[in-house]
Amino acid sequence: MDNIKHFISTFMTAVSNCSLYSREHEAFDDLAKKTHSVLHDVMKDRLELMILENELVVNSTPFRSSGLHKNNIVNRFRKKGIARVDFMQGVSLPEVKQFIIDMSSPDKGLKVYPHIKFGTVDINVTVPEMDGVLEQHSIPENIEKVKDIFHLASPFKMLNIAGIDEVVAHFIASIKREANILKYLNPVKMFSEYTYTHATNVAMISVFQAESIGMESELLREIGVAALLHDTGKMYISNEILEKKDKLDEKEFAEIKKHPFHGARYLAKIDDVPRLASIVAFEHHIKYDQSGYPALRANGRKQHICSQIIAIADFFDALRSQRPYRESMNIKNILALMKKGAGKDFNPVLVDNFIGKIEQMFAK
Numbered sequence: 625m626d627n628i629k630h631f632i633s634t635f636m637t638a639v640s641n642c643s644l645y646s647r648e649h650e651a652f653d654d655l656a657k658k659t660h661s662v663l664h665d666v667m668k669d670r671l672e673l674m675i676l677e678n679e680l681v682v683n684s685t686p687f688r689s690s691g692l693h694k695n696n697i698v699n700r701f702r703k704k705g706i707a708r709v710d711f712m713q714g715v716s717l718p719e720v721k722q723f724i725i726d727m728s729s730p731d732k733g734l735k736v737y738p739h740i741k742f743g744t745v746d747i748n749v750t751v752p753e754m755d756g757v758l759e760q761h762s763i764p765e766n767i768e769k770v771k772d773i774f775h776l777a778s779p780f781k782m783l784n785i786a787g788i789d790e791v792v793a794h795f796i797a798s799i800k801r802e803a804n805i806l807k808y809l810n811p812v813k814m815f816s817e818y819t820y821t822h823a824t825n826v827a828m829i830s831v832f833q834a835e836s837i838g839m840e841s842e843l844l845r846e847i848g849v850a851a852l853l854h855d856t857g858k859m860y861i862s863n864e865i866l867e868k869k870d871k872l873d874e875k876e877f878a879e880i881k882k883h884p885f886h887g888a889r890y891l892a893k894i895d896d897v898p899r900l901a902s903i904v905a906f907e908h909h910i911k912y913d914q915s916g917y918p919a920l921r922a923n924g925r926k927q928h929i930c931s932q933i934i935a936i937a938d939f940f941d942a943l944r945s946q947r948p949y950r951e952s953m954n955i956k957n958i959l960a961l962m963k964k965g966a967g968k969d970f971n972p973v974l975v976d977n978f979i980g981k982i983e984q985m986f987a988k
């Protein structure tokens with residue numbers, strides 16, 4: 625762990641000195657180069673720094689050193705809303721430089737780097753009372769749980785449904801306790817974290833909507849589970865397509881459009897997963913006017929109300945998130961788009977209710 629200690633002190637020295645020098649200054653250049661070189665020495669193939677409570681965990685092992693630099697890095701990560709940083713093989717000097725610059729700035733903006741990946745819950749940790757709310761509702765821990773569940777799932781392995789139930793029970797409890805909970809649940813900025821954070825956000829937003837229109841107990845649980853699993857079919861789609869920065873071509877988009885089928889089929893095979901999850905996985909890209917995908921056959925079948933709720937949550941969270949191919953959108957613009965889509969893309973009653981609640985929440 626001595627070399628990790630060396631890396632942390634070099635990195636934090638660079639971060640704290642960054643604001644003293646101009647970006648072109650030799651001294652900053654030297655510190656960045658040193659950080660980059662020490663980073664290479666400590667990395668076998670990757671280095672993962674994770675913040676758990678107030679502890680630093682390095683490559684899954686708690687970092688026990690009690691030095692000032694360790695406290696500084698924990699505080700700095702928390703201020704930036706970073707839960708985890710992965711340095712990957714091939715990380716370049718310009719990336720390390722930019723990362724140091726970003727870490728030294730007081731705002732929460734983080735760039736996207738090819739070889740440095742973050743797990744962030746974009747929490748405004750500078751507002752003191754929010755820390756309390758977050759801890760009380762264990763949002764970061766729940767995201768970590770969802771991540772573990774998703775990491776263990778594959779087309780050939782079944783999901784840990786007990787773990788999912790536990791997470792959903794937490795969501796329901798949080799929503800019942802804190803009326804403004806969605807205020808504290810912001811999207812992630814890094815695509816490597818997108819899958820499970822998006823799932824978590826969609827589940828929270830869906831359970832919130834369901835509760836606000838009077839759905840109760842078992843149905844709340846089912847909609848939470850279904851929302852958490854709505855995109856499971858994406859594990860059948862290659863990462864190349866899912867993380868592509870440019871516009872998808874026709875063939876690639878056709879591939880993406882298969883994820884509702886894959887998800888519905890996968891979930892239908894698991895005994896303990898509610899049937900609703902399979903229905904929602906199949907229907908969440910169908911619009912209120914029955915356009916979207918997959919095409920509904922002309923059998924008079926209507927989209928399930930829970931799919932309509934989850935489609936609203938899905939749209940809202942997707943636009944709020946920064947994706948490889950576009951920036952995030954602000955809430956006002958998203959709500960304006962949703963208003964426009966009422967009756968076409970979204971169930972007008974549900975979307976009205978949702979917009980009203982979000983406006984109320986964010987006006988406070």
Ligand SMILES: [Fe+2]
Binds near residue numbers: 855908909
């Ligand atoms: Fe989807």
Ligand SMILES: [Fe+2]
Binds near residue numbers: 822
């Ligand atoms: Fe989605």
